[in-house]
Amino acid sequence: MKHTFPDLPLAPRFAGLPATFHSQVRSTPLPQARLVAWNTGLAEELGLDPDPAHHAHLAQLLGGNAALAGYPQLASVYSGHQFGVWAGQLGDGRAMLLAEIATPQGIRELQLKGAGQTPYSRHADGRAVLRSSIREYLCSEAMHALGIPTTRALALVSSPQPVRRETIETAAVVTRVAPSFLRFGHFEHFYHRAQHDALRTLADWAITHFFAGCQDAANPYAALLQAVTARTAALIAQWQAVGFCHGVMNSDNMSLLGLTLDYGPFGFMDGFDAGHICNHSDTHGRYAYDEQPHIGLWNLQCLAQALLPLTGQAAAVEALQSYEAHFHAAFGEALRRKLGLLAWREADWTLAAGLMELMQAAHTDWTIGWRALSTLPAHGPAPDALRDLFLDRAGFDAWTAAYQARLVDEGNLDDRARAARMDAANPKYVLRNHLAAQVIQAAEQGDYAPLVRLHDCLAQPFDDAPQYQEYAALPPDWAATLSVSCSS
Template sequence: MTIEIGWKLDNSYVNNLPELFFTKVNPTPVSSPKMVILNYPLIRYLGLNVQTLQSNEGVAIFAGNKIPEGAMPLAQAYAGHQFGHFTMLGDGRAVLIGEQITPLGERYDIQLKGSGRTPYSRGGDGRAALGPMLREYIISEAMHNFGIPTTRSLAVVTTGESIARETRLPGAILARVASSHLRVGTFQYAAKWGTVEDIRILSDYTIKRHFSYIEDDENPYLSLLKEVIKRQAALIAKWQLIGFIHGVMNTDNMTISGETIDYGPCAFMDTYDPATVFSSIDIHGRYAYGNQPNIAAWNLARFAETLLPLLDENQERGVKLAQDAISDFGKLYHRNWLTGMRAKLGIFNEESEDGSLVEDLLNIMQKYRADYTNTFVALTFEKLEDSSLFSTDEFLKWHRRWKDRLSRQQESNNSSQQLMKNSNPSIIPRNHRVEEALEAAVKQGDYSVLERLLDALSNPYDYSIKQADYSTPPEPSDRPYRTFCGT
């Protein structure tokens, strides 16, 4: 029966890395699992059979009650700087089942999150609550639809068991898909508790898996550092352009592949403010929206430190190579961000004053507490009656500058508008609509609200009628919106 599902599992992580990096462990079975959501397009892309995965066998696999043929389950070891403090970590509530080889020959990790205790659980129960797992499903799929590199969600099952948090909550397991779960923290773990040879083996494996085109470079380890920097510069720029706030940018939550990972206390910004923080545990604003590029650079510097023994036999030269590479992050990030901002404003070519044009708009938006997403939508369609911002002298002056800027390019107004439509989503996962969907699912067992939200988010650049209801910001409140890790 498992052959019909379409599993084509490989296990390169366990077959190529020393046991320092993992512990073989099976998921802990649960009492009465039930499928609550399946990602049909992703199932097909992975080469799996939808009908079989909908059956009891599919439920049993996603619940950890049955191990698919070819799987070699394991928990990965890694470390991390959590809010700046270094500690040993690891998969405390997740098990990597194996790596699915798709019909296109691509390799994706299949991981069960919330599947029970592992040797890295650090006193935790290894379980997850339904709300946070559904939240990760919603946000990760939205990110994918925005065109932002991300881990994805394959399925969520309830376990039939409750778990203890502040209260008793229904338990759930998320099946997560990633091009890999290699993290900056994986390299930190090797540097702290392994040998230089362990770092080399890990680096060689990473290059082969994600960056095979640099294998023959003169200094492949320096090339590895530069490639990770490039991918993160592109990723963080995309976060900023969409108004996404990760909330917990610890080094264990930065992937080497350049994918967004771990959607714990994440949220999307409504009112534009660089100081926006949603996470309940980020009391000092370390991971605020405006700080994300700087934190990414800090995390990448920690990654560079782990590679120093490989960069050059001479430590001083190795440090210089690492510093030069890290110093490029700011320039790469800003280039990506400004290119994206030009697109959001319908600008095709480059002029030296574009940066100030963008910054001046953002400053006006911050001053008048304008909605980030809706402001760009209004500019796209010239619907400038939708906000008090648009009647201010500052904005009217800026608007004339913007129109003058658009006139200095060859592309037509229609082309500019199409570029803006392709760059400015009409819908984001508004925090109050996400909470509405989660509350209906968790408290009432009603998944229809969640399904409608996912349907609206399936094409965020569609500007369809069904998306209109989801574009309204939340009502003003004296209580700031807060998110929680769900651990």
């Protein structure tokens, strides 16, 4: 049975927690709310009718102009560290739970981002703008198609209501979907307030609903920290593999479930630069590409500190010490697949590092460079189109010889089969900033067709789709002038 919004199968879980954890709120009406994007594929996955026309008053519900009967709109409270500094109480300042529903994949939370002020807005307007909402709508679904754990985006509602950021923009609301939006910062909040009973209640709730395997451990809370450490390490390894930079890895933006959460000043790298900073607001490069693995551990240390009353110090330290091994295992596996190898050996770290040094020297486009590598045969010279991506041709030829020797050593000589495996690991299409900028510019003029088209392309990032070839091209020169910040 396909459900429509008036008859959603409500399944409150978070709403059943005491009022200590959240506040009931009412969304702020959005004038002239208009549904401009609807994720048909996700709707079907959720057990919803894929035709938006079959949902009564959909734009009004998803724009925050109406509430669902039987479920209170909620905003949750949390705290966190921002740019390495304790920021105190934060919370859902522009997001609120619309509902928790039962789906074929399990219970999912539907959250409106940009639906108005909450008790945690800290004097902000609680709104999101069309620009940032489009970026989140596109990127969360692009990440899902890449196989990277993430929140999802079901719908986008726009409005001509003016919103002030650096300039006057227009408002929008994204409907976000996840099993839970629980963050490291939720636990930090209760630890730093010495509310240890609430901390235990929240940890028990998380274990019951998302980490059931921890329940039978000698120390379930230490097992929880171990599990979150493993998930976080694996997530960041996947970010590194596709050249994704989150941009604002504050502890309150870290998902307990290991999901990519809160799409703001993110960016996929164009030309490779290990020190790439995607967030114009990050003046010291704290969240640069090559810092992301370290920051993942730093944030886990914040979570571990918050859980100390439950885990004890020795168990917390043991969990944190597992991070490096988890990250290297996950990143090594990602590199193995990207290089088309049949098995990963310790010496392959040197092979991979050598390629990335060549890419760094030439600022080789990360996505195009890795994708083109599948054209390299096990015997013979590299194609000119591949060699031309590197300034140091002699250096690349030497690397090619080492790579081919590695292929021969493991008997990996079927060029066609290896190329297919590599193309399934190295995307052809990612959400480059200039592509998002073009879609945003069209949407601001009332044309949402480019948004739908790019969304459809990003849903199949590994396919060699002739109709989307322009999305796989090198970025234009003007792309280098684009800047994203924390207001994105």
